[in-house]
Structures are given as C-alpha cells and as structure tokens.
Amino acid sequence: MKVITKIHPEYLQHLEVFRAWAFDPKIQDSIHTKFRWPTNKFFNEGTPEKAASAELLTSINAEEHVGYPIDMYGLDFNYNNLRTAAERADTDFFDEIRQMNIEIDSRFQALMGAYHPALKAFYPKNGYIAWHTNWNAPGYNIVFSFSPTGNGYWRHVDPTNATSIRPDPKNLVQINDIPGWHCKAGYFGGKDEINKLMWHSAFTNEPRLTLSYVFKDKSLWEDLLEEIEQ
Numbered sequence: 001m002k003v004i005t006k007i008h009p010e011y012l013q014h015l016e017v018f019r020a021w022a023f024d025p026k027i028q029d030s031i032h033t034k035f036r037w038p039t040n041k042f043f044n045e046g047t048p049e050k051a052a053s054a055e056l057l058t059s060i061n062a063e064e065h066v067g068y069p070i071d072m073y074g075l076d077f078n079y080n081n082l083r084t085a086a087e088r089a090d091t092d093f094f095d096e097i098r099q100m101n102i103e104i105d106s107r108f109q110a111l112m113g114a115y116h117p118a119l120k121a122f123y124p125k126n127g128y129i130a131w132h133t134n135w136n137a138p139g140y141n142i143v144f145s146f147s148p149t150g151n152g153y154w155r156h157v158d159p160t161n162a163t164s165i166r167p168d169p170k171n172l173v174q175i176n177d178i179p180g181w182h183c184k185a186g187y188f189g190g191k192d193e194i195n196k197l198m199w200h201s202a203f204t205n206e207p208r209l210t211l212s213y214v215f216k217d218k219s220l221w222e223d224l225l226e227e228i229e230q
Contacts, residue, residue: 001184002186002225003183004182004229005182006229007228007229008227008230010111012181014104014111015108015144015181015211017103018120018209019209022122022209023207034092041071042073042128048073048127048128051073051201051203052153057199058169060131062167065133067136070130070131071128072129073127074121074127076120076121078101078117078118078120079098079101104211105117113224114142114213114215115213116213117211118212118214119211120210120212121212122207123202125205127203128204129201130201132199132201133188133200135188135189135191137188138193139188139214139216140187140188140217142221142225143184143185144181144212145182145209146180146181146208147206147208148179148206150177151205151206152176152206153175153177153204154201154202155175156199156200158171158173159189159195159199161195162195162197163194177204177208186198188214
C-alpha cells in the first residue's frame, strides 16, 4: 500500500467540501436523529475494536466470504448504495445526501476519472468497518481518510507471499491515521488473485471520514497518484 500524507491542494479542496458537509452541525444532528442506523454487531456487543482484530481475521471463513464487510458501524453516504434503504432516512435529509453526491461525483470523481466511488463513509466514535476484501469488485483503489487528531487506524494483510485466500495474521500491517487528510492506494485483487488479495479493516476512536474510489486503468491510477502527492 502506498500512503500519501500531503495531498495536493487541487485535490484537497474537493475533500474539504465533503468534510465541511459531513461535520456541519446540521448534518451531524441529522445523522443522529433523522437516520435509522442498521444493526452493528460488535458495537452492540460492546466490542467495537474486535471488528479490526487479528482474532476476528482468523475466524473468517474465507471460502464463503463474498467481498463485503461482515459488519460496519458507520454510514455510507454513497447515493447508489443508500437509495435502496431510503426508508431509513428522513425525506429531506435523504435529498441532502443526494445533492452532496451530485456535487462530489460531478467534480471530484470527474477530475480523477475514477471508474466508480466505492465508499463515502462517516464513522462515529468507536466506528469501524470489519474485515473484508472487495474481491467482488477488483481494481486499483485510492482511499482518502480524514481524522481530526489521528486517533484511528487502517489494517490490511500483506498478500505478497500468500499461498491461500485465507488471511495470515502474521502479515498484518497497521497504518495509523494522521490529523487531517491522507490517502492510501493499492490494487485490491479478485478472489483468483491470491498474491493481490487485500483483506482490510479500519477502526476509529473519534469521528472519521473515508472517500474511496476504484480505477480500472492502471496507467491513469499511477499518473493520478503522482498528481495527488504534494
């Protein structure tokens, strides 16, 4: 995984649009009062950090894994994903989410030339996304994250020497958040690409944002990373 901690202002300004929207007091109030949150297994059990633990990683049945996270304590504001659960949101708030997606995708996604947005997430304190691979949608990924003080982390399993689709916790890598924005980039392989599988998860002790995009063109992705790095 490539980590970029200083993002070029041309790209940072678009990320700041999402941050300003998500942390606006009105939006924060709506997040907690106008949206019916889904069930969150580990949070409800009082063990939110277990979602990104080596213990959980070793317990996953890799053969039956589809690619999606097995649990998430956070909200994905991707309109294409959220519209199938529109009944969980207040009508006016749902329209605000749609408008935010239009603004972000028409400008930021178009600027980068991304194939599609994988995630537009807000995580509250003790938020997480549990172990998963995205092997149902392989591609070259760029994952932007914002943390107010850097009190959170990303974890993945280095697949370089993998001999099986089962994740090996001995190859677990942790990348700590930093105050502000940073991004991570890597190829997330399909189920048949054993040495390119990207088992990954994240946990945060404070509110956190993630914008994630998938690219199909490797050359475009590589050139973009050079431009993003300040």
